[in-house]
Amino acid sequence: MTAETSKLETNDVETGNGALVLTERIHATPDQIFDYLVDRDKLLRWMGTDATIDPTPGGVFNVNINGRDVASGAYVEVDRPSKVVFTWGWEGSADVPPGSSTVEIALRADGADTIVELTHAGLPGGQGDPHRDGWTHYLARLVVAGVGGDPGHDSYRD
Numbered sequence: 001m002t003a004e005t006s007k008l009e010t011n012d013v014e015t016g017n018g019a020l021v022l023t024e025r026i027h028a029t030p031d032q033i034f035d036y037l038v039d040r041d042k043l044l045r046w047m048g049t050d051a052t053i054d055p056t057p058g059g060v061f062n063v064n065i066n067g068r069d070v071a072s073g074a075y076v077e078v079d080r081p082s083k084v085v086f087t088w089g090w091e092g093s094a095d096v097p098p099g100s101s102t103v104e105i106a107l108r109a110d111g112a113d114t115i116v117e118l119t120h121a122g123l124p125g126g127q128g129d130p131h132r133d134g135w136t137h138y139l140a141r142l143v144v145a146g147v148g149g150d151p152g153h154d155s156y157r158d
Contacts, residue, residue, distance in 0.1 A: 019121040020132050024139045026146045030081040030107035030114045033146050037084045037105055046141040046151055061086040066157040072098035082107050088120070096127055116142070 026033055036042045038055035048063040048071075055061075059075045073087030084105045089098040101122035108115045118139060120131055134156065141151035 019119055020123065020128055020135065021120075022118045022132070022135050022139055024116045024118075024143055025110070026114050026116060026143050027112060028114055028146045029112075030109050033107055033114045033116060033142070034081040034084070036142060036146055038078065038080075042145070046145040047138045047154075049157060055084070061088075066154075073103075074099060076102065077104075095124060096131075114146075 036046060038053070040051050040053055043051055043053065043063070048065050049067055050064040052060055052062040053075075055075050055078050057075055057077060061071075061073045061075055063071045065071060070091040071088055072091050073089060075084070075086045077083060077085040086103055087099040087101065088103045089096045089100040091098055101120060104119045104121070106117045106119075108117070116139065118135055120135060123131055137156055141154065144151040
């Protein structure tokens with residue numbers, strides 16, 4: 001199956017409590033996709049230019065997205081192959097400082113596919129749209145990388 005046909009659905013909901021929820025379907029197993037959340041080299045195939053991660057509860061989550069913007073936090077929960085939770089924020093940001101919000105990525109098998117549900121909670125007002133744009137961009141790249149494809153040049157690095 002090609003990367004183009006692997007992206008079978010996208011769902012985007014902003015809840016009343018400021019949480020952003022995005023859903024993708026990827027033609028791969030949860031175990032395969034899980035590696036793209038906890039293995040530094042695989043993470044960098046779909047997001048970031050550099051990363052320091054320790055995917056254990058309390059371990060560091062630090063991803064240089066584009067050479068300018070660095071997301072920083074800590075892993076809260078790592079439950080192979082179904083869920084990864086980490087805190088999130090931007091180094092140098094007063095709006096969303098490091099560790100001030102929480103990202104949960106849940107993986108659920110659905111036949112030969114995986115339903116990926118990303119929930120970003122704790123974002124202050126005005127931060128939903130830019131984070132929705134960013135996560136939509138990166139989940140689309142995960143859809144391609146997760147099936148062994150090359151997501152190509154990352155326009156968020158420009």
